[in-house]
Amino acid sequence: MTIDVPQHILDALTDVDMPRLAQEAAPSETIRLAGIDVPVYRAGCVVVGSGAAGLRAAVELNRRGDDVAIMSQSAWGGTSACSGSDKQTLHTANTADQGDNYKAMARAIRAGGAMDEDTAYVEAVGSGRMMASLQFLGLPLPQEPLGGTLRYQTDHDEVGRATSCGPRTSRLMVKVLAEEAIRLDIPFYNHTTAVKILTEGEQGSRRVVGALAVRANDRTETNPLGVALFATEVIVLAAGGPGELYRDSVYPNGCFGSLGLALEAGVDLVNLTESQFGIGTRREGFPWNLSGTYVQAIPHIYSVDAEGTEHNFLAEYYRTTQELASNVFRKGYQWPFHSTRMLDFGSSLVDLAIYRETAAGRRVFMDFNRNPLPVPGDLPFDLERLDDDVKRYLGNAAATQDLPIHRLRHMNPLAIELYRRYKVDIAAAPLEFAVNNQHMNGGIMVDTWGRSSLAGCYAVGEAAGTHGVTRPGGAALNAGQVFGTRVAEHIGASGRAKKALSSDLRVVAGAAVFELLGMLKGDSPLAAKAIRTEVQARMSDKAGLICDGESVASALVEARRLNAEIRAKGIAYERAAEAGRALQWRQMALASEAVLAALDYFIRNGGGSRGARAICDTTGESLPLSNGGPLEEFRFRKERDAHREEQIVVRLEGDAMRIATRPNRKFDEGAKSFFERDWPAWLTGRIYDLDAV
Template sequence: MSRLSADILDALTRVNFPKGFNTAEFNDVLELDGESYPVYRADAVVVGTGAAGLRAAVELRRRGLDVLIATAGLYMGTSACSGSDKQTLFTAATSGKGDNFLKLAEALGSGGGMDADTAYVEAVGSIHTLAGLQYLGLELPEDKLGGILRYQTDHDEAGRATSCGPRTSRLMVKVLLDEVRQLNIPLLSGATALKLLRRHDDTGTERCAGLVVATGSRSQNTYGLAVILTPNVVQATGGPGEMYRDSVYPKKCFGSLGLALEEGISLANIIESQFGIGTPRTAFPWNLSGTYVQVIPYIYSADERGREYNFLAEYYRTTQELASNIFRKGYQWPFHATRTLDFGSSLVDMAIAKQQTLGRKVFMDFLRNPEPVPGDLPFDLSRLDEDVRTYLENNDALAGLPIERLRQMNPLAISLYGMHGYDLAAAPLQLAMNNQHMNGGIEVDIWGQSSLPGCHAVGEAAGTHGVTRPGGAALNAGQVFAVRTARYIAGAGQRATPETPAAFAGEALRQINTVIRQSINNDGGMSLRDIRDDIQNRMSDYAGFLCSAADISSARVQADLLKGKVYAGGIAISHAAEVSELFMWRHLALASSAVLTMLEHYVLEGGGSRGARIILDSAGGCVPDTRHGICEEWRFRPEREEDKHVKLTISYKEDTFVLNKKPLRKMIDSSKIVFEKNWPDFLTGKIYSSN
């Protein structure tokens, strides 16, 4: 890859977005209590403009629906702004002998907690959703025979990953925005969803009927509110990035878990997240996976006086073992408790976190190779574990220094940081352990529909992943369910009617106005910054990747107290421009309380370490070894086998959390699916039924 010209590198890192979109126009006005509220009508509204949301909007429009996109901020969010060394799109393999969808589904669900039918849907759907992106102009790398180039990533033994470089999801957003503009889909920008609307349909079924948004424009009413009436809402708002202090999410990523909880919608597996090393959020937030660590840089810490510590040498027995496990962080990037055992790669994460608790800063230096373990031989590329040495040889990456190896394997990784003012060839890069992704979310069926009919969730907002997932599977899941959701809405969803009265939104508007009036110039209320610090510090300190079984209950109690205060009118804002954030932090206080409630329940019932969270317990049956012996402070509970076969759900009804443990949905017997017998189900729309 080092042969690439500067122009090619620049084009793959400086990805510019199209402009000039169709601005949404309101259809009528709701007069209420002396105020005027714009009312928008559509067959469907997509909330969010990440890769999943944009794909859903495009697919809905292609199927002839009148669709509206509502976004708090165009060009924002994780799809547009986040990534890693060569950000991964994980799909069925298309080079060589191809793939087996049942085996791929098994790999997707191998971490436990994932419905088997969902895993199969994502496996099968990966082929045509990927082809759709290519049709729209996403240039995935191919060999000269047309096979997509592949590599191996975390929780992936088959090598199903591919990439357009560090800006893969940004490039996906770009081609999808081009299509949004081409299809003339209207955008309502600066719109934050505050509350979902519900009403009973002709059959008496309660279903989603739209939402109230804050638009920031106060030309028609005091607080800049508007109503969107639609029988189909697609939540594509991403994950709750603001929930953690130590986070690699872009700023102002709130998600919509609290919004869903307020309406009694069921959430699934919200205690399952990913954590891993990355540059701090205060700088340029980015995941340091893949080639950043596969080139084996020197990782060290420094105290306030600038003294350096070769701290990883305190954990690994030999220089070869230390260097090989730094490399393995590339495809074993997320923390996993089992990899702290037998001198595995997650000892790196634990050691970094320990340095942070000591008040030291941790750095990755691409100008130096790892320092040796005391008493052992120095670092040498000829002394690496066989899998590591083979990988570097195959990539002609045997140069003397990490920066040279990185320039050979992935110059895009260097260009990206250079674009943000960091020269990896001149200075070390500071890093930390960060929250990166939530694998749980809104519970959905195989068509992306939530427990509230008419309300769908796609992308990170949807809880489809189970406990762990192969790296890059989230991008695929978002695309697959975006297409599935659009197909369902087009085939079985309701359509907007101009006769639907706007007056039923009045009660929701009154509730929202009451919350705002209570908060403006509320002398006894907490500021948004205080609420932010309260939530983020608690979540990072007590519900991060290191979680003490002894401390979780007290953290849950404190989260409940904050939730109670917030929902009793305990927030203070100074002006109407803060209305959107008022509701975002209000929702996040509820979502944080829900996460800690589920986590406490899981731990008290004996749940152990799984996914990217380790449950520290002095009575636990597992303890990591280090060069100096066992590390008792890191003794932890192992995962129980029975917990892999269920998913945990939570809903919020009458100010109380309701928790359930559900058996996973099974995969239907595909051998009984026969062309002639099942074709009529497709033609008549029976495939959309729940039976």
């Protein structure tokens, strides 16, 4: 039986129109700073970023009576609105149809290590509430006839806790939250790029007092770059991850995140060694992860060399056609590269093979109109000759059609529609793809309320470094919703955002504006485009999914040299519209150095291979095998168990990256709450620990 979904339903779940923003509020005043006229916008709290996590924080702050405004580089242009995979997910906290089991879910979330146990429990216990509230706002999550949530298995998820509205789940999340933010009349400043966090105080007593931004709408003859001052005591960083860090990336264009912004403010970052890499179409065309049913349909994967000759290259790695096809299928729920899955002819051998083909200059495609070609000397592809787990899944899905495109259309017609919307018809032509960077699991270090090391600065979504080494697919969406709410609860309890900040910030803001203008130099030999090329090439070539200690160390030296040169010579820009982007590339160069510094520290201290990367070493204990024999070039170190129990912390002090480690925070699964004993802590607000930073 083929699923027959009417076209208007496919259209509604694929073409998700976003709401129009209301007219922007005018500045409260204009002041003279460093020789330019700077408009001042005042708010109790400013949320930097308009993705699903930032919108959740803003909506929940407004509901609690706080004065909140949203600052966005490009409304509906971030990762949660524009990118994704075959099935973006939001966790349901249901285990094998047996109801809520938050402790088991927390164990699954933190299973990869280097994650705070209490954070994992916060994400688990908050997931049901987040799902219900999104459904209340209109998110069309699928249900059974009796009201149960339809679920499926995803990456690093053994029991099937995930659900989905289809490939546009995260965009639909942004849509319903944006509509609620507009309904609540939350001020929204679009085309506004945060470029500096303003602080007052010394060392441990430093606190947020505002932020400088660059705004197209504020460019005037007396302010040609559009510099604006946002006066606020509370900032929520929700601008996503550093998507521009890598050349080979599935992020939408222009996703800079806020790691460099946080570093410049002296905020602690954590787990920068941990990212996710996996197969997907690059952002030069239509960026999308090729997980889920795209690979569970088992298309033929091949490469093409410079002469146009096709190569069935996966046959060089797998011993039988059955083994090859079964591991292509497993990329559906083992999508991210993981070093251990290169062993024993596992599914990440697919990633390694693709990585090697592209490094050799070949283009890689998947063809949904052909089944996998056989391994030479072995039997041809047959749906009856697949590993038991694969055959069982396809049987349960009734996906026994002859060709991959028919299996894909049966299991997930939206997957075909999505690419067709971007003028790529995978039903008619092969799809080019590669192994790309997709997600930063590290980020700003926060506690269980989303507080950073800087008073008044919070972080949510991919900006927050809460994820550890691995995470179940889609758990990041859930984490952003949970912590968006947690941050709003904490800020609301503090009372610091009830009304707009009225302080005079001329001194601190004037010095910051002077510094920014001094960084932008028309005669600098450094241009933003050149910095971009250098940073992205270095990160993709020396700090991608395959790396080694010597390459990382040399890359760190080069990154330090670049940042020293930027400090000394500034950055050139040609037009006023490019000034903000130039400042973002300064911050991205800093973020690159921070990642390399953490990775170099990790490797030098015996760090091994885990979720993000294989640390290649000629003395490594682990050796991937292929059909042609051992892959000695990719021999890699094992992960040390002790490293799973700690996190690497990075802070910018002066011009140097300082590295430290800290143990994961623990969660006592045996501890039990008691209503009469614990209720007073809730009533009096002691649960918020407001005396801490």
